[in-house]
Amino acid sequence: MLSEGKKAALCGAAAGVMNGLFGAGGGLVLTVLFRRFRLGEDKEIFATALGVMVPVSAAALAVLLPGQGAGELKTALPCCIGGLAGGLLGGLLFRRVPGVWLRRLMGGLILWGGLRLLL
């Protein structure tokens, strides 16, 4: 029987592979796996997964960023500003959104994204 820490490490590794290969999606995989292993309640899982993905994304970026042109960085700037504002709003809304809505919304978005990439 795996300890909670080892389960968390396995989940984190899967998320890291996802982010390293595709640049996104690691948080979704992590959330699904945390739930699969019952490592917490839904709101805690969503929030903790976000915390894990910060250093994981930094690790992926450390490999992918060097050698990139200024064009991508210029395009990233409005996305970063919008993301910051969205992150604050989402953080304020988080406790008010029922967990089951979060799961269904996440599932729908993942499915739509997957189908778009496949087709």
Place this chain on the structure above:
Amino acid sequence: MSWLLSLAVSLGTGILSALGVGGGSLLVLWLTAFAGLSPESARLISLLYFFPTAGAALLLHRKHGLLKKRLLLPAALAGCAAALGAALLSRSLDPLLLRRSCGLLLTLLGLRELFAAPRKGDETQDEIKPPKPYN
């Protein structure tokens, strides 16, 4: 691609990212499918966008006592190692193969999340509980 449109789209995906439901993935899809960027550029921008987005949300999640410290460290350490290896590997993989593989995985995950039966006890998790002490 206009500044204002990028700002508006990333505001929406930022909200979803903070809710933990995959805003970054949506941003990548928008950047490739509608803004016409290459998958490599979209991937890079998504990673850059993630830091201010997550940072803002995490301040509030921490304040509300929602972060589980004992999961953070092992998951983050293993995740960083895996991300480094996978990012290095991705440089030598066919982008179309990456795209299809990602699409298949996300489709299976999405189906599972949408149609999985609720767990016993899940119905109690929709209550808004008072914040727990930060641990």
